[in-house]
Amino acid sequence: MKLILSRHGNTFEPDEKVVWVGRRTDLPLTREGCRQAQHLGSALWQSGVMLGGLYCGPLRRTRQYAEIIAGQMGGWPLPISDSSLTEIDYGAWEGLSSQEIIAQFGTEELEAWERSSTWPASPGWSPSEATLAQGVTTFVKHLSRIQGEDSVVLAVTSNGVLRYFLRLSGNTLKAEIEGRAGKVATGRICILEMRDGNCQIHAWNIAPDPASLFVLLNMAPRVRSTDATSIP
Secondary structure, three states, rough: OOEEEEEEEOOOOOOOOOOOOOOOOOOOOOOHHHHHHHHHHHHHHHHHEEEEEEEOOOHHHHHHHHHHHHHHOOOOOOEOOOHOOOOOEOOOOOOOOHHHEEEEHOOOHHHHHHHHHOOOOOOOOOOOOHHHHHHHHHHHHHHHHHOOOOEEEEEOOOOHHHHHHHOOOOOOOOHHHHOOOOOOOOOEEEEEEEEEEEEEEEEEEEOOOOOHHHHHOOOOOOEEEOEEEEOO
């Protein structure tokens, strides 16, 4: 099974203050965020991929993104909400800009998260890191049980949760991506493959286009990432 992971689209307009938004901040997509969803749906349709499932977190930004994608693909499959795809609650950092977090909490924990996804202690994030990681693992195992070996599934989630899908993989690219904290830009996608209980990364943080999707989902892929050198 191949799993396409997508970060939702933009939730801030160009002139708006960008702050940390987690599960307590239920923002809608901006016009650009909706366009990003349309682009992914169109790219999937043009690539000829048939999705075996479409999943999303329950927050409005991920639900809306998945619904737009489904519409671009003819209305099927219908998005299924899954709580394991819900963004982290950023505790005392919620609603603050990165500059405000540094002013109130210092640089150490923020830099550790941005650099290596080290879970900070002081802001009171929830659920626990162990609970979040277990939820991601359980979600992938469930998909592997119910989906066929050649199935393609799309899951729409948020940047914090995406980092924990990266931890499932054992291939060479993992360390290089983790060296950049595994960050995924809005509207970008990652492609993982689950086979015989193992997870391999085929792409991380790439812009979706029909040609690349066709190659990555239907042929023997090359590992690709905008955050690391490609590996044959």
